[in-house]
Amino acid sequence: MKTERGEKGFLTAVIGVVLIIVIFPYLSQAAIPQKINYQGYLTSSAGVPVDGTVQMIFSIYDNSSGGSALWTETQNVAVTQGVYNVKLGEVTAIALNFDIPYYLGVRVGADAEMTPRVALTSVGYAFRAKTVENFSSHTHSGEDITMGTVGEARIDALIARDAEVTTAVNAHASRTDNPHSTTAAQVGAVALNQPNSITSGMIGAGQVGATDINTAEVQRRVSGSCGVGSSVRVINADGTVACEADDVGITSETDPQVGSNTLNYIPRWDGSALVGGAIYDNGSIGIGTSSPVSKLDVNGDVNINSSLAYKIGGSAVLSTKGTGNTFVGNNAGLNNTTGNNNTFLGYYAGYANIDGDYNTFLGRGAGRFNTTGNNNSFLGYLAGYTNTTGGFNTFFGYYAGYANTTGNYNTFSGDSAGYANTTGFCNTFSGYQAGYNNTTGNYNTFLGYQAGHSNTNGDQNTFLGFYVGYNNSGGQQNTFLGNFSGYNNTTGYYNTFLGNGAGSLNTDGHDNTFLGYQAGHSNTNGSGNVFIGKGAGYYETGSNKLYIDSDYTTGSYPLIYGDFSANSVWINGTFNVTGTKSFVQPHAKDPTKEIVYIAAEAPEAVVMYRGTAQLKKGVAIIELPEHFSVVSAENGIQVQVTPTEDCNGIFVQRKSRERIEIRELMKGKSRAKFDYLVTAVRAGFEKHEPVVANTNFRPKENETAKRFEARYVEEDMNTKAMRAMLISNGILTQDGELNMEVVKSLGWIVKDAEVAKIQQ
Missing domain, CATH: 2.160.10 (UDP N-Acetylglucosamine Acyltransferase; domain 1)
Known part of the structure; x- marks a missing residue:
C-alpha cells in the first residue's frame, strides 16, 4: 500500500479485539447469534493510520501458529483513521463447538498473516451454550415459574437452602445503578436438570432475567431498610439488613475524611486515611493551581521517564529518548534507539533514526529516513528526507538534499538545492535548485x-x-x-x-x-x-x-x-614599449648562450627594401615590388648603393616608390654588381612626431610620490635607463625621489601619502 510521497510497505496492525455475544435468557426459545464482533486498528509500516476500504481475510485455527484454518472468510472492510469493525461470520457461518482453545488470524490483501494470532477468550465460548438447544424437552407450569413471579414457597426454599441467593442479593445491594432491582446476572443461571424443583445451584449467571423476580415478594421477606445517603450492604438470614453510607464523594468543605478547604480537590491516601490532595478538578484539571485555564493546567515542572514520550492524539510529540536527544514534533525521532545528542524538530523529523549521532533535523520530514548518519544538519521541509547513512552534511531549504542517501560532507543551501544528490560528496550548492540533478558528482x-x-x-x-x-x-x-x-x-x-x-x-x-x-x-x-x-x-x-x-x-x-x-x-x-623590441634565438655554436637582437629604431616610421643588382652597359633600372610601393609615402624616398665590383663608381639617377635608376660615373659601360637599400616613410604616418607631451613618466592622478618612485627602483637595464633620464630632466632627484619643486612648477597634483593611506 502506498502512503504519502511514495512510501511503500506492508501493512501492520495494532489489534484490539472486542468479542460480544448476547445470549437470551430462554435458550430453548431464542437462537444463538452465529457472529462475533471484531474491532482492530490498522496502520502502514510507517505507523500512519490507514483510511479507505481494504480487503481482509479472517481465519480461525486450533493452533497459535501453523496448522490449517478451521474457518475462513474474506471481507472488504472500511477503515477510518485506522479503526475498523467487522462481524465475523457475516460471509461464512462459524460452525465450531468452542469446546477447545481457538486462535484468530488476520491477513490484509496479499500480505502475510499478522503474527501472533489472537487467542479467543471465554466470551467466544458462549457458543457452547448452543448445546442446550439439544437438551430433552421439559415443561414447567405457571405454578412453578410464572413470568415476573417466583412464588413465596420457592423464595423460602431458596433462602433457607442456599446462601447463594443471599450472596446474589447482597451483591445486588452493592450496585449503584439500581439498588432496588435484581437482574438475571445478579441472581445467577439455573441449570435445568431437575423436573419440579429449583435449587440455588440451578440458578446461574444470566439465566434468570429481571422480569423473572417478583420484587415486591422479595422486599416482603426483608424486614429492615436503609435511610437517605446509605444503601443495603448485607441481608441477614432473618431478613434484617446491614447498611453503609453511599460512597458519593466529598459533599462539603468540612468532610471529616479530608479536612477543610478541599472543595473540588481530589483526595489522596496517606496510608491510613484520605487527606487533602493537590489535584484540583472543576471540570478542568489543575495541578498546583486552583484556576486551571485549560483541560490540564500544571503550575510547575513536568517530568516524564526518559524512555517515554509525551503524546497528543496517540502520536509522540516530545521525547528525549537516548542520551542528549531532543525530539519535538509528531513522531519526531520515533525509532531512535541508541542515537545520541540529536535534535529533531518537526513532523516525522528524524523518524527512522536508530543510532545516528550529533544530527540536527528541523522541519517537516527533515532527515526522516536517516538511520546511522552522523553530524548532519538538515533544515527545511523534507530537507535530507531520504538520507540514510550520509554524514557531515548541511542541507538548508525546502527539499534541499532530498534524495541524498550516503553522500558525505555536502552543503546544500536553497530551495531544492542538491535535490537529487544520492552519493555525491564534498559538494557545495547554494541557491534555488542549485545542483538540482547532481547525483554522484563530487x-x-x-x-x-x-x-x-x-x-x-x-x-x-x-x-x-x-x-x-x-x-x-x-x-x-x-x-x-x-x-x-x-x-x-x-x-x-x-x-x-x-x-x-x-x-x-x-x-x-x-x-x-x-x-x-x-x-x-x-x-x-x-x-x-x-x-x-x-x-x-x-x-x-x-x-x-x-x-x-x-x-x-x-x-x-x-x-x-x-x-x-x-x-x-x-x-x-x-x-609602445619603454624597453627594446627584440628577437631571441639559441646560439648556434654555444649551448650556454642565446642571441638577442634589438629591432632598429628611428624617430619616424621607416620601411625599407634592399637587394643586389648589376649594371648593363653602365645602367640598371630596378622595379621595386608592389608591397613596398603601397606602404611607402610618395615623398622621402632614399636610396643607398654600394658597388661590389670594380667600376668608375655609381650614382642614383632617378628614384620613386615604384622604381630606381642607377648609372655608372663618367659614362662608364661596365657590368659591375652593386648592393642597394631603399628606405621610405610608411604611408599614413608621415606626420609622426617623436616628441610629445609627457603622459607616461609623471605621477598618475591620485598617485602618491612613494608609489611613483617605486616604479624606478629596480636595477634592470630598462629601469636604470628610465631612471637616469628622469634624473636628467629633473623629475627625480639624484636620490631617486620625486622632485616636488618640479612637480609644483608643472602643476602636477600628487596625493599626500597620509591621505592615501587613510583612503586605502
Whole structure:
C-alpha cells in the first residue's frame, strides 16, 4: 500500500479485539447469534493510520501458529483513521463447538498473516451454550415459574437452602445503578436438570432475567431498610439488613475524611486515611493551581521517564529518548534507539533514526529516513528526507538534499538545492535548485539560481551566478562565473568562463578561457581558446585562437589576435614599449648562450627594401615590388648603393616608390654588381612626431610620490635607463625621489601619502 510521497510497505496492525455475544435468557426459545464482533486498528509500516476500504481475510485455527484454518472468510472492510469493525461470520457461518482453545488470524490483501494470532477468550465460548438447544424437552407450569413471579414457597426454599441467593442479593445491594432491582446476572443461571424443583445451584449467571423476580415478594421477606445517603450492604438470614453510607464523594468543605478547604480537590491516601490532595478538578484539571485555564493546567515542572514520550492524539510529540536527544514534533525521532545528542524538530523529523549521532533535523520530514548518519544538519521541509547513512552534511531549504542517501560532507543551501544528490560528496550548492540533478558528482561548488542545475556526475566544477553551468552534466573541472556563463556546457572540461554570458553556447569544448561579457559566446565545441574582453571572440567557432579586445570582433581584427597552432600574434594598433623590441634565438655554436637582437629604431616610421643588382652597359633600372610601393609615402624616398665590383663608381639617377635608376660615373659601360637599400616613410604616418607631451613618466592622478618612485627602483637595464633620464630632466632627484619643486612648477597634483593611506 502506498502512503504519502511514495512510501511503500506492508501493512501492520495494532489489534484490539472486542468479542460480544448476547445470549437470551430462554435458550430453548431464542437462537444463538452465529457472529462475533471484531474491532482492530490498522496502520502502514510507517505507523500512519490507514483510511479507505481494504480487503481482509479472517481465519480461525486450533493452533497459535501453523496448522490449517478451521474457518475462513474474506471481507472488504472500511477503515477510518485506522479503526475498523467487522462481524465475523457475516460471509461464512462459524460452525465450531468452542469446546477447545481457538486462535484468530488476520491477513490484509496479499500480505502475510499478522503474527501472533489472537487467542479467543471465554466470551467466544458462549457458543457452547448452543448445546442446550439439544437438551430433552421439559415443561414447567405457571405454578412453578410464572413470568415476573417466583412464588413465596420457592423464595423460602431458596433462602433457607442456599446462601447463594443471599450472596446474589447482597451483591445486588452493592450496585449503584439500581439498588432496588435484581437482574438475571445478579441472581445467577439455573441449570435445568431437575423436573419440579429449583435449587440455588440451578440458578446461574444470566439465566434468570429481571422480569423473572417478583420484587415486591422479595422486599416482603426483608424486614429492615436503609435511610437517605446509605444503601443495603448485607441481608441477614432473618431478613434484617446491614447498611453503609453511599460512597458519593466529598459533599462539603468540612468532610471529616479530608479536612477543610478541599472543595473540588481530589483526595489522596496517606496510608491510613484520605487527606487533602493537590489535584484540583472543576471540570478542568489543575495541578498546583486552583484556576486551571485549560483541560490540564500544571503550575510547575513536568517530568516524564526518559524512555517515554509525551503524546497528543496517540502520536509522540516530545521525547528525549537516548542520551542528549531532543525530539519535538509528531513522531519526531520515533525509532531512535541508541542515537545520541540529536535534535529533531518537526513532523516525522528524524523518524527512522536508530543510532545516528550529533544530527540536527528541523522541519517537516527533515532527515526522516536517516538511520546511522552522523553530524548532519538538515533544515527545511523534507530537507535530507531520504538520507540514510550520509554524514557531515548541511542541507538548508525546502527539499534541499532530498534524495541524498550516503553522500558525505555536502552543503546544500536553497530551495531544492542538491535535490537529487544520492552519493555525491564534498559538494557545495547554494541557491534555488542549485545542483538540482547532481547525483554522484563530487567536489562541486554551485552558487546561484539553478547554477549547475543539470549536473549529474561532473566533478570539481565551480559555477557562480544565475543559470551558470545550467546544462552541465558530466563536464569536469570547469570554472564558470557570471550569469548564464557556460549555460549550455554539457561535457566540456577544463574551461574557465568569467563574465555574464561568457561561453554560454559551449557544449563540449574544453581547455578554453573566456573572460568578459559574452566572451566566446558562439563557440560551441572549440578548444584551447583564450578570449579576453567584452565580446572577445564572440563569433569565433574554431580552436586555439587568441582574442584580446573590448568590443565584439570578427576574424583577425581585435586589438590582439593570435593563433596558438601557428604561434603567431597580430596587434591591431600602436605598440609602445619603454624597453627594446627584440628577437631571441639559441646560439648556434654555444649551448650556454642565446642571441638577442634589438629591432632598429628611428624617430619616424621607416620601411625599407634592399637587394643586389648589376649594371648593363653602365645602367640598371630596378622595379621595386608592389608591397613596398603601397606602404611607402610618395615623398622621402632614399636610396643607398654600394658597388661590389670594380667600376668608375655609381650614382642614383632617378628614384620613386615604384622604381630606381642607377648609372655608372663618367659614362662608364661596365657590368659591375652593386648592393642597394631603399628606405621610405610608411604611408599614413608621415606626420609622426617623436616628441610629445609627457603622459607616461609623471605621477598618475591620485598617485602618491612613494608609489611613483617605486616604479624606478629596480636595477634592470630598462629601469636604470628610465631612471637616469628622469634624473636628467629633473623629475627625480639624484636620490631617486620625486622632485616636488618640479612637480609644483608643472602643476602636477600628487596625493599626500597620509591621505592615501587613510583612503586605502
